Amino acid sequence: MTSPHAGVHRAVEAYYTGKVEKYGATALGVDWPSTPSLQLRLVKLLKVVDFAQGTSLNDLGCGWGAALDLIELRHRAARIDYSGIDLSAAMIEQARRKxxxxxxxxxxxxxxxxxxxxxxxxxxxxxxxxxxxxxxxEAAVQATLQNLNACSSNGFAVNFMLPVDDADAVPQLYRTEPDPWVAFCRQQLRRAVEIIEDYGQNEFTLLVR
Structure with a gap:
């Protein structure tokens, strides 16, 4: 069955395919300015995971597998069954190569x-x-959060960009305050939510358990 958000997904797939074909398995390849800032946001997301015992992890929008770089660096001894999913076949090709x-x-x-x-x-x-x-x-975001909820027995983590002054706003970027998505996860998904903010990037992370 075709997704009701197929048009949104096609546009995003084409955008990121262009990035990875130009820059390869780098931070720029996933449209992020630097490796340290990419790893910082992944550090926050991975706080939802208990690495003390064997576990399984879905990585939605995995790109070329940057999360595995961090896991290998910080949690090498952890036994993790990992599944990476991405809209872009070019991203997945890079991930499989790496x-x-x-x-x-x-x-x-x-x-x-x-x-x-x-x-x-x-x-x-x-x-x-x-x-x-x-x-x-936002309809596509809601559908994605519902999928993450349905496929995560112990919890999931996502991040969003925070608003900026109108003069600095880029129309092609989605920015939001935390409250609407905290409320969605609590009221619609019936999950507890922890907000992580103020870590030097203009974004926030939600740990949903």
């Missing part, structure tokens, strides 16, 4: 998680709305 020999690691092209895992993360996938209306974009 991580294809890693045990308990799989990648697929898609717009949603397709298996139950202990945890899921989604890094930056709600930021670049391009020409989608705010209403259409």
């Amino acid at each position: 991580w294809g020999q890693r045990a308990r690691t799989a990648f697929s092209v898609g717009h949603q998680c397709d298996r139950m895992a202990h945890y899921s993360i989604a890094s930056g996938i709600f930021n670049v709305k391009l020409d989608a209306t705010r209403q259409a974009w």
Whole structure:
């Protein structure tokens, strides 16, 4: 069945395919300015995961697998069954090239998680709305949060960009205060929510358990 948000997904797929084809498996390849700031946001997202025991992790919008770089650096001893999903086949090709020999690691092209895992993360996938209306974009975000909720037994984590002054606003980016999405996760998904803010980037992270 075709997703009701297929038009939104096609535009985002084309945008990120262009980035990774130009810049490869780098921070710029996932449209982020630097590796340290990319890793910082992943550090915050991965706070939702209990690495003390074997666990499974969905990484929605995985790109070329930047989260695995951080996991290998900080949680090398952890036993993690990892599934990366991305809209862009070019991203998934880069991910398989980089991580294809890693045990308990799989990648697929898609717009949603397709298996139950202990945890899921989604890094930056709600930021670049391009020409989608705010209403259409928020409907797609809601559908994605519902999918993350359905596929995460112990919890999931997402991030959003915070608003800026109108003079600095870029129409193609989606920015929001935390309150609407905290309320959605609490009221519609029936989950507890922890907000992480003030970590040096103009965004916030939600840990949803």
